[in-house]
Amino acid sequence: MILFKKVEDLSSFLNSCRQQQQSIGFVPTMGALHAGHLSLIDKCRAENKIVCCSIFVNPTQFNNVNDLEHYPNTIEQDIELLIKHQCDVLFLPERDEVYPSQFDFKKFDLGGLEHIWEGKFRPGHFQGVCQVVDRLLQIVNPSSLYLGQKDLQQCLVIDKLLSETGRRNIKLSIEPTIREADGLAMSSRNLRLSTKERQAANEIYKALLYVKTSAGDTPLSHRVEEARTHLANKGFRLDYLAVVDANDLTETDDRSKTLVAIVAAYSGEIRLIDNLFLN
Numbered sequence: 001m002i003l004f005k006k007v008e009d010l011s012s013f014l015n016s017c018r019q020q021q022q023s024i025g026f027v028p029t030m031g032a033l034h035a036g037h038l039s040l041i042d043k044c045r046a047e048n049k050i051v052c053c054s055i056f057v058n059p060t061q062f063n064n065v066n067d068l069e070h071y072p073n074t075i076e077q078d079i080e081l082l083i084k085h086q087c088d089v090l091f092l093p094e095r096d097e098v099y100p101s102q103f104d105f106k107k108f109d110l111g112g113l114e115h116i117w118e119g120k121f122r123p124g125h126f127q128g129v130c131q132v133v134d135r136l137l138q139i140v141n142p143s144s145l146y147l148g149q150k151d152l153q154q155c156l157v158i159d160k161l162l163s164e165t166g167r168r169n170i171k172l173s174i175e176p177t178i179r180e181a182d183g184l185a186m187s188s189r190n191l192r193l194s195t196k197e198r199q200a201a202n203e204i205y206k207a208l209l210y211v212k213t214s215a216g217d218t219p220l221s222h223r224v225e226e227a228r229t230h231l232a233n234k235g236f237r238l239d240y241l242a243v244v245d246a247n248d249l250t251e252t253d254d255r256s257k258t259l260v261a262i263v264a265a266y267s268g269e270i271r272l273i274d275n276l277f278l279n
């Protein structure tokens with residue numbers, strides 16, 4: 001694996017790959033890699049000649065300074081894991097490389113997705129995500145991009161970004177959520193849970209399963225309400241738990257649509273998100 005810290009060096013390496021008609025798959029991450037990230041690397045490995053991963057904790061997508069300051073850093077272990085999973089290129093830039101002093105911060109049109117759910121509770125978050133993804137796509141210019149369904153709204157936002165920025169030629173792959181044995185969706189933030197919080201954290205997945213297994217005649221809204229109460233009783237502070245149309249994330253209980261239950265909840269200081277398709 002080659003580690004690049006400078007945009008110029010990475011660009012010239014990837015340009016030569018492109019000249020040789022080599023497909024470039026890209027997996028953007030913020031590090032503290034776990035099996036969820038590695039499933040994206042493995043898929044990317046299976047489908048491309050060159051596997052490029054980036055690790056950059058993007059300050060512009062954090063609306064909470066404490067979250068940014070305490071974001072886990074396990075870079076040495078990350079590098080070992082990437083080598084083991086046959087990643088070819090790691091882009092590990094400093095902040096100035098991604099956002100040079102004359103950087104032109106754009107405003108992206110994300111339609112209704114920007115201000116609902118994650119957008120509502122994390123104002124500015126998706127503009128920050130788009131800033132960094134737009135910049136990384138400009139640098140890496142991949143043939144394929146790999147994202148995790150765990151961040152479903154982010155997937156829809158980036159899909160919109162690809163359209164808005166004329167990058168529909170990039171193939172977008174959305175990969176299933178990888179979970180711990182007890183059902184908790186893997187997340188770098190799980191490292192910050194106390195032992196007690198970690199033990200209880202799978203209640204979030206259980207709540208989603210409860211909504212999913214609701215019998216056909218029970219109104220979904222009842223199950224959703226019960227799941228909210230259950231999580232509150234277990235000590236979680238809910239930002240939202242809802243059933244939405246998977247295509248645009250509007251709230252609905254129309255079972256003829258592709259439905260997904262989405263949740264964001266705090267366990268102590270740590271905010272966890274998850275989702276589960278219902279049909």
Ligand code: AMP
Pocket residue numbers: 028029030031035036037039040146147148149150151175176177178179185186187188
């Ligand atoms: P992050 O490092 O949190 O920015 O995540 C980088 C990529 O990994 C994003 O596309 C995430 O959706 C994806 N990802 C994070 N957690 C998981 C998971 N448990 N399963 C699958 N993909 C994941």
